[in-house]
Amino acid sequence: MTRLQIFHRSIKVVFIFLCLALVYYQIIQSKRYQQLSQANRIRILPQPASRGFILDRNGRLLAGNTLSYNVLITPEGTSFPADEITRLSSILSIPARQLKSKYNEGYTAPFVPIVLLRGISLSQAVTIGQFKYDLPGVSVQAEPKRIYPLGSLASHVLGYLNKIDAWRLEMLKEYGYKLQDLVGYSGVEEVYDYILHPRDGGMQVEVDNKGRLRRILGFKSPQGGRDIELTIDLEIQKIVYNNLNGHTGCVIILNPFNGDILALEAFPNFNPQVFQENRPSLINSLLNDPDSPLFNRAINGLYPPGSIFKIVVATAGLEKKKIHSQDRFFCRGDMQIGNRKFGCWKMHGWQDIISAIAESCNVFFYNLGLRLGPQSINEYALKLGFNQITGIDLNGESTGFIPYSLWERIKRRQRWFAGDTANMSIGQGEVLVTPIQVARMMAIFANGGILIKPRLLKSIRDGDRIIDFPSKHGIKLQISKRTLNIIKEGLIAAVNESGGTAEILSDMRVSIAGKTGTAQVANARAHGWFVGYFPVEKPRFVICVFLEHVGSGYYCCRLAKNIIEQMLEKVYCD
Amino acid sequence: MTKFGYKLILLILVISSIGVITIYSCTQSHPSLAGRLLYLRQIKWIFIGLTCLFIFSLISYHRLWDMAYIFYAIGVILLLMVTFTGLIRLGAQRWLKILWFNFQPSELMKLIIVIFLARYFSRADSTLGSRVHSWGFIEAVLIPFIFVCLPMLLILTQPDLGTAIFIFIIFISILFIAQVNYKFILFILLGIVLACPLLWQLLKDYQKARLLVFLNPNIDPLGAGYTVIQSKIAVASGWLFGKGWLAGSQSQLHFLPESHTDFIFASFAEEWGFLGSLILLLLYYFLIRYTIKVAQRSSDCFGRLLASGIGLILSIQIFINIAMTIGLAPVVGLPLPLLSYGGSSLVVTFLSLGILINIEKRIAF
Numbered sequence: 040m041t042r043l044q045i046f047h048r049s050i051k052v053v054f055i056f057l058c059l060a061l062v063y064y065q066i067i068q069s070k071r072y073q074q075l076s077q078a079n080r081i082r083i084l085p086q087p088a089s090r091g092f093i094l095d096r097n098g099r100l101l102a103g104n105t106l107s108y109n110v111l112i113t114p115e116g117t118s119f120p121a122d123e124i125t126r127l128s129s130i131l132s133i134p135a136r137q138l139k140s141k142y143n144e145g146y147t148a149p150f151v152p153i154v155l156l157r158g159i160s161l162s163q164a165v166t167i168g169q170f171k172y173d174l175p176g177v178s179v180q181a182e183p184k185r186i187y188p189l190g191s192l193a194s195h196v197l198g199y200l201n202k203i204d205a206w207r208l209e210m211l212k213e214y215g216y217k218l219q220d221l222v223g224y225s226g227v228e229e230v231y232d233y234i235l236h237p238r239d240g241g242m243q244v245e246v247d248n249k250g251r252l253r254r255i256l257g258f259k260s261p262q263g264g265r266d267i268e269l270t271i272d273l274e275i276q277k278i279v280y281n282n283l284n285g286h287t288g289c290v291i292i293l294n295p296f297n298g299d300i301l302a303l304e305a306f307p308n309f310n311p312q313v314f315q316e317n318r319p320s321l322i323n324s325l326l327n328d329p330d331s332p333l334f335n336r337a338i339n340g341l342y343p344p345g346s347i348f349k350i351v352v353a354t355a356g357l358e359k360k361k362i363h364s365q366d367r368f369f370c371r372g373d374m375q376i377g378n379r380k381f382g383c384w385k386m387h388g389w390q391d392i393i394s395a396i397a398e399s400c401n402v403f404f405y406n407l408g409l410r411l412g413p414q415s416i417n418e419y420a421l422k423l424g425f426n427q428i429t430g431i432d433l434n435g436e437s438t439g440f441i442p443y444s445l446w447e448r449i450k451r452r453q454r455w456f457a458g459d460t461a462n463m464s465i466g467q468g469e470v471l472v473t474p475i476q477v478a479r480m481m482a483i484f485a486n487g488g489i490l491i492k493p494r495l496l497k498s499i500r501d502g503d504r505i506i507d508f509p510s511k512h513g514i515k516l517q518i519s520k521r522t523l524n525i526i527k528e529g530l531i532a533a534v535n536e537s538g539g540t541a542e543i544l545s546d547m548r549v550s551i552a553g554k555t556g557t558a559q560v561a562n563a564r565a566h567g568w569f570v571g572y573f574p575v576e577k578p579r580f581v582i583c584v585f586l587e588h589v590g591s592g593y594y595c596c597r598l599a600k601n602i603i604e605q606m607l608e609k610v611y612c613d
Numbered sequence: 614m615t616k617f618g619y620k621l622i623l624l625i626l627v628i629s630s631i632g633v634i635t636i637y638s639c640t641q642s643h644p645s646l647a648g649r650l651l652y653l654r655q656i657k658w659i660f661i662g663l664t665c666l667f668i669f670s671l672i673s674y675h676r677l678w679d680m681a682y683i684f685y686a687i688g689v690i691l692l693l694m695v696t697f698t699g700l701i702r703l704g705a706q707r708w709l710k711i712l713w714f715n716f717q718p719s720e721l722m723k724l725i726i727v728i729f730l731a732r733y734f735s736r737a738d739s740t741l742g743s744r745v746h747s748w749g750f751i752e753a754v755l756i757p758f759i760f761v762c763l764p765m766l767l768i769l770t771q772p773d774l775g776t777a778i779f780i781f782i783i784f785i786s787i788l789f790i791a792q793v794n795y796k797f798i799l800f801i802l803l804g805i806v807l808a809c810p811l812l813w814q815l816l817k818d819y820q821k822a823r824l825l826v827f828l829n830p831n832i833d834p835l836g837a838g839y840t841v842i843q844s845k846i847a848v849a850s851g852w853l854f855g856k857g858w859l860a861g862s863q864s865q866l867h868f869l870p871e872s873h874t875d876f877i878f879a880s881f882a883e884e885w886g887f888l889g890s891l892i893l894l895l896l897y898y899f900l901i902r903y904t905i906k907v908a909q910r911s912s913d914c915f916g917r918l919l920a921s922g923i924g925l926i927l928s929i930q931i932f933i934n935i936a937m938t939i940g941l942a943p944v945v946g947l948p949l950p951l952l953s954y955g956g957s958s959l960v961v962t963f964l965s966l967g968i969l970i971n972i973e974k975r976i977a978f
Contacts, residue, residue, distance in 0.1 A: 042790050043921060047905045050924075053932050054898050058891065064849040064939050065887040072849030079846065080862045247642075247866040 081256065082246050088237035089183035091264030093197060093227060095273040096299070096497050100188060102197055102228070102311075107184035108164040111152040112142065113176045123174050130166050131156060158184065158316065183237075184315055185221070191310040192280050195335040196271060196303050196433075196495060198226020199311035225333070227495055228311075230432050231267055234499055238262040266500040270299035278605045279304045282598055287330065288566075288586035289337040290602065291478045295485035295572055295581045297510040298493045300431070305340075307332040338429075338436045341471040342585065345558035346399045346540075346592070347568050348420075348466025350480065350526060352408055353392055355419035357522040361410045364525050367391045370402035376461050381405055384557075396529025397539040399555065401465050408464025409457060416463055417443045422516060423480045424490050425472055430511070431493040439476055442469035467559055478583035481553075481570045484527055485578035487520075489513035530554055531575055541569065541596045548607055550575040553582075553599075555592030564588040569595035573603065580606075618670060618970040621903055622663075625951060625966055628896050629659050629959070632952035635881045639864045639873040651873065651954055658956040662963030669967030674975070677968065678915050681732030685760070688725040691718035692767040699771075707771050717957035719768050719776045724965050726761060726780055727787065727922030733757050734791035735915035746792040753793045754801065758784070774820050775945025779929065786925045791918055827943035840876070843869045844938045847879040848890075855886030873954045875946060879938040893952075894935075901928045907973045916972045923965045926950075 064072070093102040110131070112123060124142065128135035138155055145153035159167075164179045171177075185200050200221045203211070207222055215238060216222065222236070223229035240261030245253045279290045279302040289305035309332040313321045325332055334340070356362040370387035373380050383401040387394075395403035408416060420426060426441040442463060444455035462468035475493060482491050491513040499506045530552035533539040540555040553571020560566060569592055570583040582602065584595040637652040677684070695709050695718055708715040734745055734757075745753065761784045769777045788798055813821070826838040847863035856862065861883035864872040872880045882890045904924030911917040927950050934949040936942035948958045 042792060043905065043909055043917070046786075046790060046921060046924075047902075050898070050901055050905070050928050053928065054894060057894060057932065057935055060936070060939055060941060061848075061882070061887055061890050061894075064845065065851055065882065065890065066853060068849050069852040072846050073852065075846045076850035076862055079843075079868050080866050245862075245866070248868045253866065 080245050080247075082244055084242045084244060086240040086242065086261045087182050088239050088261030088263045090185060090200075090221070090237050091235035091500075092266040093235070094266060094268045094500075095271045095276070096268060096301075097273065098268065099273045101193060101269065101271070101273070102185060102187050104183045105186045106181045107158045108161065109154050109180045109182055110156045110159055110167065111178045111180055112155050113152045113178070114142075114146060120176060123177055126170065126174060127155065127167070127177065130170065131159060131163060152178070157182075185311075186315070187311045190312070191308045193271060193276050193304065194226070194308040194311050195305045195337065196226055196269065196300075197311055198223050198228035198230075199309070199314045200224065200228055201314050224314075225335070225435075226311075226433060227267070227269065229434055231496060234267055235264040237264040268497045268500065268505075269495050270294075270301065270497045271303070271495070272301045272610070274610050275302040275606060276304065278302075278602055278609065282601050282605070286586050286598070287336075287588070288584070289335075289340070289474050290585075290598070291337055291474055291581075291583045292602075293478055293482065293493055293581050295482035295491065295578050296489075298479075298482070298491035298513070299497070299510065300493050300495050301580065303337050303495075305334075305336040309333055335433065335435075336585070336587075337474045338431060338433055340473060340585075341437050341439060342474075342566055342587075343468075343470055343558040343560070344466035344472045344477060345556035345566070345568055346401075346466060347477055347480075347554055347556035347570055348470055348472075349396060349399065349404050349464070350484075350530075350554055351420045351423055351425070352404050352411065352416055352464050353396055353526055353529065354423065354518065354522060355411050355415050356407045357392070357525060358419065358518060359411060359415050361415075362392060362407055364392055368395075368400075368403045368406045370400050372402075374402045374405050374461075376405065376409070376457050379458050381458070381461050392525060393529045393532055394536075394538075396526065396554065397532035397536055399533070399540045404464040405461040408460050411464075413442070413444050413455060413460050413463060416460070417441050420470075422518075423483060425476055425480070429473075429475050429479050429493050431475055432495045436475070437473050439473050440469060440471040466556065474583050474585045477568065477570050477585075478581050481572055481583065482581045483516060483518075484523060484530065484552075485572035485581055486513075488516045488518050488523055490516055527552060527575075530571065534571070540592065541571070543593075543596050544571070544600050544603070547600070547603060549573050549603065551603065553596075555596055557591045560588075564590045567592045567595040569599045571599065614670070614970070615974055617903075617973050621900075621966060621970060622666070624896065624900055624903075625963070626659075628893075628900070628951045629655075629662075631881070631893060631896075632877065632954075633659070634858070635877055635884070635952065636873045636954050638859050638861065638884060639877070639880045641859065642865055642867075654956075655954055655959070658959045659963075661956070662960045665960055665964040666967035666970070669964055670970040670974070672971065674916060674919060674968055674971045677728055677919070678732055678735070681728050684725045685729045688718065688722045689764055689767070692722060692764055694718075696767060696770060707773060714956060717955070719771070719773060720955075720957035720961045722764050722768065723776070723780065723783065723926050724923075724961050726764065726783060727926060727965075728919065729760065730757060730784065730787045730791070731915050731918035731922055733760070734787070734793075734918055735913070746794050748793070750797055750800075754788065754797050757788075772817065772820075773946060774816070775933075775947050778945065779933070779947060782929055783922070783925055786929070787918065787922055790921050790925075823944050827940070840870050840944060841937075841940050844876050844879040845940050847872075847876075847883040848939050851883045851886040851890075853887050855882070855884045855889055858884050860884060875934065875944075875948060875953060876938055877953050878935050878949050881952070882938075897927075897931050901931075904969055907969055907976070910976050911972055912976060916975065920969055920972050923969055926965065927962070 089104040092100060095101055112120060124135050124138050128138055141155050142153055167177060167179050201224045203216060203220045203222045208216060208218060223232040240259045242255055243257040244255050247253055275292055283290050283304050283306050286306055292302040293300045307330045309325050313325060367389045369389055370383055372386035373382045387398055387400040390400045390403045420441040426439055428436040428438055459468060463470055479491060479493060492511040494510055496508045498508055533554055534541045534544045534551050541553050544551045551571050551573040552575050553569055556568030558566040567586045567589040572578045572581045582599055584599045586595055633652050633655050636655050640648055640651045643649045691709060699709055707717050707719060709718055761780060765777045765780050826841060843863060847869050861880060863869045863883050864880040869876055869879055901924050904920050908917045908920035911920055930947050930950050933942050933947050937944055948955055950962045
């Protein structure tokens with residue numbers, strides 16, 4: 040074979056090799072590369088829609104939207120746009136270093152816009168618009184942004200928004216949520232996110248290598264989220280907010296018949312706007328604050344109920360027929376149980392059940408509790424809604440805890456002593472409740488024996504249509520009218536009789552029934568409770584006031600008095 | 614003109630028409646009017662090329678034998694002129710302004726090297742040069758290498774690594790065809806392998822980057838690897854029938870750089886698919902087979918080396934260019950003969966085929 044023949048052979052081999060390579064790429068691998076080619080030329084330009092409004096029960100705005108302006112830069116090729124960055128830094132008065140790091144963070148590919156800065160002012164946006172020809176590649180995009188016009192008011196009801204995180208995205212992906220979406224992290228923003236969340240629209244466009252639009256391939260119109268109306272009454276909420284401001288604790292006002300939460304405020308609170316402003320230092324200070332302002336004390340806080348729990352013991356005693364309304368115990372100021380002395384806060388003398396509720400006599404309830412035993416108290420506590428979530432439409436509600444002897448045995452490997460029963464009878468020891476549970480229990484006596492389900496969502500507005508959200512029917516409890524009336528009498532006496540623990544609420548334009556509580560805590564001042572309802576004749580409101588470490592329930596009565604007075608002035612006029 | 618001549622002219626006109634059609638498609642969305650009319654300039658070059666083809670098909674190739682060293686000298690002078698007065702375009706100094714057009718002497722140098730080497734190895738006798746394999750190393754390898762080195766180094770300084778390497782490959786291949794002793798060729802190849810680490814040090818950064826990208830385009834997908842990735846996407850997304858003329862999104866929307874010059878095969882393959890590419894490859898194969906046929910039938914050593922040298926220029930450029938568009942060869946600035954836009958390459962290719970026609974004509978006598 041001559042060398043020319045060898046040359047000819049090798050040419051043949053080379054051409055066959057090229058043909059095989061083409062078969063591999065153009066036929067076998069073609070599908071994959073066709074997709075890559077599509078990805079090259081097709082861009083989705085998102086058209087952000089706005090999140091639904093949150094309104095109060097009368098249609099007043101609690102959370103809305105405004106337009107926010109973002110600065111975008113479209114990198115041309117791989118070179119760093121140093122000129123534009125310097126100019127922008129002088130217009131926005133932000134160090135170029137910061138913009139540069141944003142640029143490097145956001146860079147994905149040439150011609151894909153990078154958000155350099157969110158939420159610039161309108162005047163800055165206009166300035167950038169004027170320098171348009173000196174700033175090629177820089178653009179300003181308007182985007183709806185959440186605003187909370189009332190600041191931190193009702194923050195624990197509303198919750199806050201933040202960028203979706205990995206596990207939420209995993210969970211919500213199939214409902215059309217995307218990376219970079221804002222989702223509710225607490226409050227109704229979280230619970231009703233599926234109603235409020237906007238469905239972003241967008242344009243599918245064909246672009247060239249510079250990202251310039253060639254033609255529009257498709258369009259999906261953005262769909263704003265739907266508005267929701269809460270059961271909150273803004274007027275009452277404001278009154279509550281102003282009175283509670285500065286304290287640590289919470290106030291809940293609800294309708295005892297349908298469970299509508301008219302006001303719910305917990306302090307310390309936070310301003311949900313902070314999460315929209317992109318200021319990590321403020322967010323971090325909220326997250327690391329030892330007072331935990333993001334913690335909703337009204338539904339998550341677990342506290343001993345103190346004397347409030349006597350209502351449970353009294354109900355159990357009457358229902359289990361361990362006591363009659365005329366039965367009396369003598370209070371000497373303390374009582375010997377086992378080898379320990381259990382105190383009362385005062386020497387009450389002879390007490391029947393009504394005066395014992397009114398004057399909050401511990402000795403009476405030690406005796407009654409010992410007659411009932413822990414199992415019966417536990418049973419009635421559960422009946423009145425403790426040790427279970429109330430079902431309010433907020434996430435992460437605590438269940439609380441009501442001890443029972445078997446638990447003591449199993450968990451603690453200890454026996455249940457009579458002293459434990461005595462402690463339980465006055466709402467101390469292991470008993471833990473949430474303020475919302477206490478408010479719900481009071482509603483039972485206001486509405487005549489129905490265990491309601493508190494709710495925050497009143498209706499959904501879909502365009503012009505208003506879809507009312509029906510309140511859940513409460514559970515009619517098996518408690519006799521007689522028992523309810525006796526307890527009610529006790530609650531009324533607590534306010535209206537001299538010596539009643541809530542006496543300062545007596546001289547008001549409206550008649551009030553209620554019960555105070557002072558919850559002892561180890562190594563700190565006691566928590567204070569007041570829970571009641573008004574007007575007595577035709578109950579419309581249940582009010583629960585809880586303050587941390589104020590020493591006694593008296594302060595809560597005073598706070599409740601101020602709130603009710605202001606409500607009478609502004610809201611409740613008949 | 615013989616029957617063979619007409620067939621060859623028909624074949625190269627078909628191939629260069631495919632080129633014009635593809636250039637038209639690639640440039641029709643060009644922002645400037647001059648850019649959109651590039652296909653007309655290519656047609657003009659085809660006519661100039663045809664003229665050269667006819668002229669050189671009439672001049673006896675034995676005249677080239679006489680003139681070979683003069684051509685060599687002219688080629689080197691042109692390259693020197695590029696080095697000192699050349700135009701700088703796309704970051705490289707490769708062009709020379711002659712009269713009204715820009716000319717790329719390195720394209721011409723490819724042909725001159727072939728003529729020079731054919732002349733060198735056929736100097737002993739004009740019959741079959743069978744004595745070459747008995748030449749010593751100095752005579753058979755070293756002396757011609759020194760002559761090849763000079764233009765190679767000049768081209769390297771432009772800088773145009775691709776063409777320089779290409780000329781070296783031509784050199785080795787012609788040594789092979791000229792019956793130089795096997796051992797010498799093996800010795801050179803071994804020497805290159807051993808010199809690789811040293812040569813690597815001499816490369817410029819962007820040249821190193823291109824070679825690294827060839828090994829793995831994804832190390833720099835937006836920089837050096839961008840072209841290869843886009844070109845692979847263009848070729849492979851064409852599938853069996855292609856996206857259709859004027860409908861290749863990679864070239865129409867400018868994702869593919871150099872879509873009408875070095876990467877014209879990718880543009881063509883995207884729009885015409887596997888079938889189109891196969892037909893193009895077949896046409897190229899026929900063209901090269903003609904050169905080999907002529908070489909085999911040529912009566913003298915010079916004609917045989919010249920014809921096969923022309924075949925080598927075409928086939929190596931075709932292979933490297935197509936392999937480069939599908940990521941099987943590093944990105945080097947070699948055009949696809951007859952298809953890529955560019956006057957120098959086109960005219961030189963036509964010219965060399967004119968020489969081929971002349972060689973074929975002389976066989977008959």
